[in-house]
Amino acid sequence: MSTVTLYSVSYDLAHDLLFLLGWILHYGPAAAAVENPNVVTGLGVLIFAAILLAASMLNTIVLIWYERKLLGRFMDRRGAMHVGYAGLLQNFADGLKLFRKHTTQPAEADHVGFYFGPTAYMVSSLVIFGILPISTGWNSGALPLSLLLALVVFSFAPLFIFVSAWSSNNKYSLMGGLRSAAQMIAYEVPLLLAVVAVVVVAGSFSLTTIVYEQQNYWFWGPLVVALVVFVAAMLAEMERIPFDLPEAEAELVEGWNTEYGGMLFAFFMLADYLRALVGSILIVLLFLGGWTMPGWVPSAATSFPLAGIFWFMLKTYLVFGLFVWVRASLPRVRTDQLLRVGWNRLIPLSLLSVFLAAALVSVRCLPVFGCVPSPGG
Amino acid sequence: MSEMWINMGPQHPMTHGLWNLRVQIDGELVRAVDPEMGYLHRGIEKISEDRHYNEVITLMDRCCYVAGMAWEHLYILGAEAALQVRPPERADYLRVLCDEFQRLGSHLMWYAAFVQDLGLMSPFLYGMRDRDLVLDLFQSFTGARMTYEYMRVGGVRNDLPPGFADRSRKVLDWLDDRFREYDALCLGSTIFRKRCDGLGVLKGPEAIAHGVTGPMLRAAGVKRDLRKDRPYSAYDRVDFDVALADSADVTGRYLVRMEEMRQSVRILRQVLDWLDHHPGPVVADRLPRWLGAPYAPVGAEGYLLKRNYPKGLGLSAIEEPHGEALSYVVNDGGEHPYRVKFRSPVFANLSAASTYLVGYHVADIPPIMGSVDVCVGEVDR
Amino acid sequence: MQPQDLQRALAPKLGERLLGVEPFAGTAGRVRFERTAALETFRAMRDDLGFAHCAMVGGIDWVETREVLYVLWSDGARQYALLSTTVPANDAHVETASGVWPSANWHEREAWEMVDITFDHHPDLRHLLMPDGYAFHPLLRSFKLHEPEELEVKVRHV
Numbered sequence: 001m002s003t004v005t006l007y008s009v010s011y012d013l014a015h016d017l018l019f020l021l022g023w024i025l026h027y028g029p030a031a032a033a034v035e036n037p038n039v040v041t042g043l044g045v046l047i048f049a050a051i052l053l054a055a056s057m058l059n060t061i062v063l064i065w066y067e068r069k070l071l072g073r074f075m076d077r078r079g080a081m082h083v084g085y086a087g088l089l090q091n092f093a094d095g096l097k098l099f100r101k102h103t104t105q106p107a108e109a110d111h112v113g114f115y116f117g118p119t120a121y122m123v124s125s126l127v128i129f130g131i132l133p134i135s136t137g138w139n140s141g142a143l144p145l146s147l148l149l150a151l152v153v154f155s156f157a158p159l160f161i162f163v164s165a166w167s168s169n170n171k172y173s174l175m176g177g178l179r180s181a182a183q184m185i186a187y188e189v190p191l192l193l194a195v196v197a198v199v200v201v202a203g204s205f206s207l208t209t210i211v212y213e214q215q216n217y218w219f220w221g222p223l224v225v226a227l228v229v230f231v232a233a234m235l236a237e238m239e240r241i242p243f244d245l246p247e248a249e250a251e252l253v254e255g256w257n258t259e260y261g262g263m264l265f266a267f268f269m270l271a272d273y274l275r276a277l278v279g280s281i282l283i284v285l286l287f288l289g290g291w292t293m294p295g296w297v298p299s300a301a302t303s304f305p306l307a308g309i310f311w312f313m314l315k316t317y318l319v320f321g322l323f324v325w326v327r328a329s330l331p332r333v334r335t336d337q338l339l340r341v342g343w344n345r346l347i348p349l350s351l352l353s354v355f356l357a358a359a360l361v362s363v364r365c366l367p368v369f370g371c372v373p374s375p376g377g
Numbered sequence: 378m379s380e381m382w383i384n385m386g387p388q389h390p391m392t393h394g395l396w397n398l399r400v401q402i403d404g405e406l407v408r409a410v411d412p413e414m415g416y417l418h419r420g421i422e423k424i425s426e427d428r429h430y431n432e433v434i435t436l437m438d439r440c441c442y443v444a445g446m447a448w449e450h451l452y453i454l455g456a457e458a459a460l461q462v463r464p465p466e467r468a469d470y471l472r473v474l475c476d477e478f479q480r481l482g483s484h485l486m487w488y489a490a491f492v493q494d495l496g497l498m499s500p501f502l503y504g505m506r507d508r509d510l511v512l513d514l515f516q517s518f519t520g521a522r523m524t525y526e527y528m529r530v531g532g533v534r535n536d537l538p539p540g541f542a543d544r545s546r547k548v549l550d551w552l553d554d555r556f557r558e559y560d561a562l563c564l565g566s567t568i569f570r571k572r573c574d575g576l577g578v579l580k581g582p583e584a585i586a587h588g589v590t591g592p593m594l595r596a597a598g599v600k601r602d603l604r605k606d607r608p609y610s611a612y613d614r615v616d617f618d619v620a621l622a623d624s625a626d627v628t629g630r631y632l633v634r635m636e637e638m639r640q641s642v643r644i645l646r647q648v649l650d651w652l653d654h655h656p657g658p659v660v661a662d663r664l665p666r667w668l669g670a671p672y673a674p675v676g677a678e679g680y681l682l683k684r685n686y687p688k689g690l691g692l693s694a695i696e697e698p699h700g701e702a703l704s705y706v707v708n709d710g711g712e713h714p715y716r717v718k719f720r721s722p723v724f725a726n727l728s729a730a731s732t733y734l735v736g737y738h739v740a741d742i743p744p745i746m747g748s749v750d751v752c753v754g755e756v757d758r
Numbered sequence: 759m760q761p762q763d764l765q766r767a768l769a770p771k772l773g774e775r776l777l778g779v780e781p782f783a784g785t786a787g788r789v790r791f792e793r794t795a796a797l798e799t800f801r802a803m804r805d806d807l808g809f810a811h812c813a814m815v816g817g818i819d820w821v822e823t824r825e826v827l828y829v830l831w832s833d834g835a836r837q838y839a840l841l842s843t844t845v846p847a848n849d850a851h852v853e854t855a856s857g858v859w860p861s862a863n864w865h866e867r868e869a870w871e872m873v874d875i876t877f878d879h880h881p882d883l884r885h886l887l888m889p890d891g892y893a894f895h896p897l898l899r900s901f902k903l904h905e906p907e908e909l910e911v912k913v914r915h916v
Contacts, residue, residue: 075502171383175405175739241496242568245740252739253389331568332496334740335405415887422872423896427903458783585810585833588861599833606836607784692784692829694813694838703814703829716897720814720829720865728864757887 014044074328101262110167117164135308158184165256176255180246186342191233193350197226197357211290226353394753438524441755446479458691483698494743532660577745587729591700596629761787812859817873851876
C-alpha cells in the first residue's frame, strides 16, 4: 500500500466523486468531460483546500477552547462549562452568535477599507496553512522555499490591520493600528534573523527539509538563543500579552478592532488565533523537530496510524500552552519599552544567534548533540 | 500624529465607572487632561433633604458602590453629631468591624481593577475571588452584599450572628496568606516594576495643596490618617500602624494599599476578640421618634410634636478606603436633615488629575488612574 | 489649637471684619468673617496657622442668605477648622479660595452650580456635575423635588 498523503486522499475523493457523476450521466459525452484528468485534478485541489480550511478552522476553534480552559485553571476558575461537554461547543455557539449579528459600520468609515481589512487579514492568515507541512505526506508538496513564503505571508498582517484601523475612523483604532505597525515592523527583523540561524544550520529554506534535518537532534538545544528570540518575537507578532499593546483594552478599548462587530470581528478573532496557531506550528517545525520524535522513544509510539500528526499537534498545543501561561502571569509592557526591547535587545541577540549557528556549522560536531549534516545535504 | 483630543470615557475600560477623561495627546504623550464628571449624578444630597434621618442610609450605600459601609458610617457620624446622639460602645466596635471589612473589600476590588489595567489577568480574578469572601461575611450579618443599610443613627441595626467570629477569622487567615501571593505576582515581576516605578509622581506638598488624601497622600510620605489623627468610633482603642511609602508613585500607592490591608486584618482580629467578650446593646435607647419612622402616627403624641432636639450642624470625618471623607449634616429641628453635604476623597484626588497625568504616555493613564482608585459613585453623588 | 488661638491670630489682620470665633465640637473652632475679608482670612489660615489642606467648600441655602462653609485641616495641629461667611441671596458672591488652596477649585465649581454662589476670580467656573447650560441650582431650597411641573428640565443652550 502506498503511503497515504493528504493529496492522494483528496485526489482519490475527487476521482471517485467524478466517477460517480459520470455513472449518473450514463457515460455520455458529458461524462467524458467530467472524467477528464484536468477536471479530476482541479476538483482534487479544491477538496484538498477544503480539507485544509476545515482542519485549520476546527483547530483554531479548539485552540480558543483550549486557551479558555487553561486560562480558567490559571485563574482558579473553570472556564467555559455549559455548551457541550466541558464547554467544547461554546466557541461554536459564540461563532454562531457573531455570524447572526448585524455588522455595523461607523458613519464616516471608509467602506472598502473597512471590509477589505478584516477579510484580507483572515485570508492571509489562512493561506499560511496551505504552506505549512503537518506530517510526512500531509502537506501541500515540498516547496523549496516554503519557510520564506510562510514568513512573507505572515508579515502581510500589519498592512491589513492598519488599513482596517485607519478606515474605521476612530482615534483608538488609529492608535492601535499605528502601534501594531510599529510593533510588527520592529519584531519582524529579529524574527527573520532567528530564522536565518535555523536556515544556516539546516541548509535549506524548505520546512520539510528543516524537519528532516532534525532527525538526530532538535534544533532548540544548539540554537537556544535563536529559540528565545523567535519566541519573544513571535509573541509580539501574535499580539499576545505581554505584547498586546495594539489592542490594549485598558487604554485603547479594543485597539484596531474597536469599531468591528459581528462577523467582521469574528474574522479578526479567528485570524488572531490562526496566527497564534501558525506561530506555535512554526516553533515546532523549526526548533522542536516537527512530527519526528527522538530515537529513544519506543517505535510503537511513533508507528501507529497518523502518529506524525498526533505528535505534531501535541507539541503545537504544548507550545501554545506556554503562550497561555505567559498570558496568565505577565502584565503588559508599554509601547516605548516594547520597541526598546525589540531594537536594543532582540536584534543583537538574534545576530548573536546567527553567528552561533555559523560557528556550529563550521565546527560540525558538538559533544552533546552529535554532528550536523553537511549544508544542503 | 499631531496633537489631538481623545475622550477616554464615559464608557471606556479605564474609567471604572462613568466619567470622561478628556486627554490631549501628542503621539503617545499626554499634553493636557480635563476630567468631566456628572454622568452618575443622582442628587443624593438633594434627595436626603426630603427623607427621614435613617432613610438617608439607603442612599449612602448607593453613594459608593464599593465602600457602602464607610459612607454609611460617615453619614451616621454626621447625623449623630447634628442630633447629639451617642451610640453604645459595642456599636462603635461593630462599626469599626464594618469599616475595616469594607476597607478590605474596597482594596481587593482596587487590586483587581488595578492589575487588570496593567494587563495582568489572573490576579484580577484572584482579587475578585477573595473579595467575595468579604462580601459573604457582610451578607451573613446584613443580608446584602453591596447595599447593606446596616448602620442606624444611634447604633447599628442588629448584632452579629453566632459563629461569625470563627468564619471571619478563617477569612482573615486566608487573606493574610493571599497578600504574599499578590505581592509575588506584582512586585516580583520585572515588567510590573518597569511599568509602575516613577509613574504618576505626586509629591507631598503638591498633594496637600490639591487636597489629595488617603493612600495617594500616604504614598507621598505624608503621615495623615484620620483613624489615628482624629479617632472616631473605637479607633482609639485598637492598635495599628499607618501605612506609609515615600516614592509618591504608582508602586508607592500599591505598597500603601497592600500594607493597609494587612493593618485592617490586624485591627479586625482585635475587634473580633473584643466583641467576643463584651456583649451588650447595639442601639442607643433614647432616640428621637422621627428618626426612622416614616409611618409613625401623627397625633397628640405624634412625631411632629417632638421637635425638641437641638438645632445644629454636625461635622464628621472618616478615613474612607479612598481617603478622607467629610460630611456635614445641618439639622434645623425638623424630621428631615436641612442640608447634607459630602466631601468625597476621590473628588479631590481626581481634581488634581493634571498634576499626575501630564507628561506620561497614554498607556500610563490606566495604571495611574488605577492607582488613584476611582469610584465615580461618590464623586458624583 | 483652641478658638482663642484662632481669634488671637486672626483679629489683628481682619479687625472688624472678623465676626467671631465659636467653639465647634471636634474642631479647632468655627470662624465667621465678612466676605470682604475672604482672601486675608484664607492667607492667614494657611500661612500663619498652618491649615494647608482645604478639605471642602460647601454652601448652605438659608433662603434669605447663603452660607459658604470651608473645612480646613492642619497637619501640625491635627485638627479641623471651619470658616464660614454669609452672603445675601440676591447678591451671592465671594472671593475664590482656589488661588490659596488649589483643591478649592472643584468644590467651588460644585457650590456655584448647586447653591448658586459665585466665586469671584475663579479660574474655571464651569458646570461640574450638571450638563453645560443647565439653568437651575438644584440644592437651593426653592428647587422642589415633589412638584413634577417644576421638575421639567430646561436646558439653556449657550
